[in-house]
Amino acid sequence: MNLTFSIALTHVRARVRQTIVGIVGVATGVGFSVMMAALMEGSQNDFITQLVDALPHISVTDQRREPPRQPSEDAYDAAEIRGLSTPVTRPGIKNPYAIIASIEAWGAGAVAPSVQSKAVLRFAGRDTAASVIGVDPRLEIYVSKLGTQIISGSLDDLYKTSNAIILGDGLARKIGARVGNSVALVGGVGRTVSANVVALSHSGVNQIDESQSYTLIKTAQILAGQTGLVNEIRIKTPNAMDAREIAMRVEAETGYKALSWLEANEDLMSALQIRNFIMYAVVSAILLVASFGTYNIISTITHEKTRDIAIMKSIGLPAKLVRRIFVVEGLVIGVLGVLIGWALGLAMSWGMAQVEFKSPFMDATRLPILYAPLHYAIAGGVALLASAVAGYFPARKAASLMPVDIIRGAS
Template sequence: MFARTRLILGMAGRYLVKRRRQTIVAVAGVGVGVGFFLAVSALMIGSQNDFVETLIDAAPHIIISDEIRSPSPQPAVVALPGGAVQVRGYKPRNEVRGLKDWQQIARAAEAIPGSVVAPSLSGAVTLRVGGREEALGIIGVDPAIQEKLGNIEENLAQGRLRDLETTQGGIIISEDLADRLGVGMGDIVGATSRVGNRTLKVVGLLARGRGQLGGNGYVLLREAQSLTAQPFVINSIGITVPDPYAAEEIAADLEARFGYKAQSWQERSADFLALLLTRNVIMYSVVSAILLVASFGIYTVVSNSVVDKRRDIAILRSVGFSEADLQRIFIAQGIVLALIGVLVGWGLGLLLMQILGSLEFNIQGRVENIPLDRRPRQFLIAGGASLFCAVIAAWLPARKAARVDPVDILRGAA
């Protein structure tokens, strides 16, 4: 079997070598197709991964808030299940906001190996400096825990998260907000909350362009409890898990156990993720079309070869080669072309990625490179898809080769 494969590959190779120009064009077609497939997919998936990473890192992977998706049933409804009388027009009891028994929820979340659980309290204040006022959502955090999450600390342009602990009334705000208020590091700002007026000191500035993260101000947890007049209350638990992609399942489990709304990062970003899916479908359609067009070159080479080699086909049939052997010889031509084309394409893809990766862009004062996905997965997809297209492109004319009637050819030549 191995000897026959060698023979067939050798014959296919010999036919290709003799049709050098067509072979080069077909290989170049596949190479360019694979190369651009890799460059485009590296660009698209790289930017997607970067975007998803930003989504994941912008906030805890799961946020449990003091909300419930559907109101709990009223006591009368619970007491009379399936009753004939429908209770209507009752006055629901006012619930105190905040997570009840949050320590129990936190313990359950901490039981997940490698997880970091960060209780927080969010509220709203108005910051004032001179005549300027800016409304701001504030989040009270525990810096020791937040440090483990890293999302605030890593995005600080100035200051440190731990400064919240050492500075009375410290606050971290974004550089954008600081500009609008005309304040900088160490400056004092006035803060108005529902308990009255206070002063806060800017101890950290979040870098620009940090989206959701930069939209809030960060203070010490007890400072937030004091500002919102909710001592010992927390209304949110942020959970970071080792595998962000398991967040959805864990969130559903925690919500089922404790009743509070547990939102995974996937749920919070569902719109964006759906958009990315659409973008991927478009991208793969376009790059697959490139590979498909490249396979037309292979079809042309093999098809021409079948037409030119009708006499050889008749000779080989008379010598004892079977129809399947002949089909394999021509399919092997397509596979050999595709394999060489894929190798050329991988090289071209790497070169294009190198060029794209070396480009530098100035984004809001920071020099950044284009994020690229260089994982082997894309190389394998491009190679596999090209080989598949090549086999189909070669199989179509190869079928004709197998159907050639040797007697017609031999009679015609005589």
């Protein structure tokens, strides 16, 4: 075996207690760094997923960013306009299916039309306000998670009867309705539609489950009193993070306001940036503290071998070989510590993932954990670097001394 490795491994093997302390120190640092990174980034990803799932990636509505220019503004250099009235009914998106076809053509993602309206839901003498969203079940499953959130029935049950409705389970509970019951919907223009409850949905977010219901597009149009109305086009992009750019292109091409989930949650995303900074600061601090711990333990071990360094140098071993011995020692302890630290981090992450939390606003949930190889690589890399540096610098200092200085001190 190479002389460097032979001496380094003999040192590591012979000083069992110190080696174990060194390995445990490195492993603890790596393990906690991995666990904290998994927890912090897991919770962040979970938060983003919830935001993404709650809304379509892009929502194209029948609104415009700027109010339409009046003819007088074009005709004259200056015009004062007063008393403009907004239409009572929503204008809807013109030629929605042509727009959908055009968006699909350049691969923006899955696209589905919908009708957003409000209604009063009446059942067994109880009234409650609800959002009624008209959807096309065949397309809706590609743009939202509604298909997977149906309980007691299926999304296709909307085709079962002429006026079928799916209620959020919280909403159904609020009015006491069940699958099979008939409820009355009173639209904004006073039109009343009788609808059969064919299924219940459960998103896990109480605010949504207590206020939203789903019908076929046609039923929602009748309720809004506007036949042929489509006032929202939902788009699910292949990559949620590309939603902003795609929304800008859709808006430029159609003229309608295209709101990405990122824009809709801009305030939350800003908060997320701060959270990100805190997360990286916390994980970096843990890594830094762990690195200092690693450095401290391994450099102490190296310091204790100062006399051995003098012996080796007095015999005539070159200084660079002596330095290499202690770097290898540091790395041996570092590698073993990193391997154990990875296992420890994985076990602690798994343990954290078993912790269950209950909230009055959400379903019971477990701590979100992200098992990312990058976390393991960074924690391991930093620990190995700290181990090598911790071996190198004290050994360099000791090896740079004249051996006689240490021999005089020792004798």
